[in-house]
Amino acid sequence: MAEVYKNYINGKWVESKTGNTFENRSPADTRELIGTFQKSDAGDVNDAITAASEAFKKWRLVPAPKRAEIIYKIGQRLIERKEEFSQQMTREMGKVIKETRGDVQEAIDMSFLYAGEGRRMYGHTTPSEMPNKFQMSVRIPLGVTAMITPWNFPMAIPAWKMIPALVCGNTCVIKPATDTPLSVVNFIKVMEECGIPPGVVNMVTGSGGAVGEPLMTDRRVMVVSFTGSTGIGRRVSEACASDFRHCHLEMGGKNAIMVMDDAKIDLAVDGAIWGGFGTTGQRCTAASRVVVHKKVYKEFLEKFVARTKSLKIGNGLDESIDMGPAVSEGQMNSVLKYMEIGKNEDKAKLMCGGGRLTGGDYDHGWFTQPTIFADVDPEMRIAKEEIFGSVVSVIPFDNLEQGIEIVNNTDYGLSAAIYTQDVNNAFRGIRDVYTGIFYVNASTIGAEVHLPFGGTKHTGNGHREAGTAALDVFSEWRSVYIDFSGKLQRAQID
């Protein structure tokens, strides 16, 4: 019998008021039941927000360094349980074990980064224009914050959001992705063990419509931090707009690697394999386009296709596997649809893959073939739309200007990379590619938690996750003026 997991509200593990549950099965082998989770609705969300509102009254007054001490313990506890949580994450999400270890590690890194931030959270002191007057700015928490998270980084993304929110003095209600609730349950259990007081963090599982909607539309929620598709992000933005509540949106990507004629080709191939097929292409920063200078196009393509054909696909718990399954049947079908679109485009040439992997154990999971289309026109759908799966489009170009134009030719702006030995090319790329993240001689994936993470255009709404940038999402500025002159002093007038 698989375990039944409950919601976490006001410091207690509770069943949903609906009395309904849903199953979570392994995408590598759907015969394996991971667990049964609460199929919640607006009633459970209301309870969680009420608990978070009440808990905020005390939590905001706990000194930030003390809040951060709990966060430090969370980081330590995650280290102790890293392997167990990684194994469970591979089972529920499908990505290979090396990558799920990295996912838990991001939660650890974020905990330690923000444990330090609890003793900084710097504001400003500035000289006043008046005599005998002091002034400073301080960060204040907002109140109840909501997190709506996707399945591709099941613990890292919840940590990126909840850890800074907590250190800033907010309380949290999280709705995990339906495909990966167990990793959030694991994270919440660690928080509970490390002494987060009741009501300060709450978790409600269930669908986007039944749980996400009432969560983001509740006026007691002061910030909605969302990571997911651009379509749902737009809905979050609209829900918050009417009463000016904050929202922080991290959405889709259509990232590109640019390979210059002076690039180290084998290094660029390494980057294209890792960026294109890591996490089965299901990363917001996945390199789903590789834009290659015509002088090295043939050499790059031959090597890239050969390496791709040698990738080992299977259950990510096996350490020798390079690529796991798609997260769900729906996600697999969406990727297969794009493979068909690519095959039906006149100009694009299918170099390898192009369908589902079947036979033997593959029949029990949602496996897609690593797929490369060559000679892709930058205007084709496979070159412009986010696929979020194991499909890479290779696009030729003539010169740097044209390459940059192709890289920018998308509605998204998350990540891009250039492979070159010429520092001038590198700096032109850094300056002219309009993305939130840029790599030189490294793939489009590989962000570290102490720099801002996020994108331009339809990828984000101007905020950034991680680094110190997350402080701006989860706190507001208060400017404080202290006049000790004992008389009326009028700024700009006296």
Ligand code: NAP
């Ligand atoms: P999604 O369908 O937008 O779902 C994201 C979250 O929103 C899930 O928890 C989902 O719940 C919830 N949701 C769905 N409909 C909702 C609604 N009407 N109201 C409120 N919440 C709702 O995205 P996904 O398929 O999970 O993730 C893939 C997308 O995330 C890709 O576009 C990818 O690029 C993006 N992503 C971006 C970043 C970044 O940092 N920029 C990072 C990772 C992923 P259910 O799970 O119950 O449907």
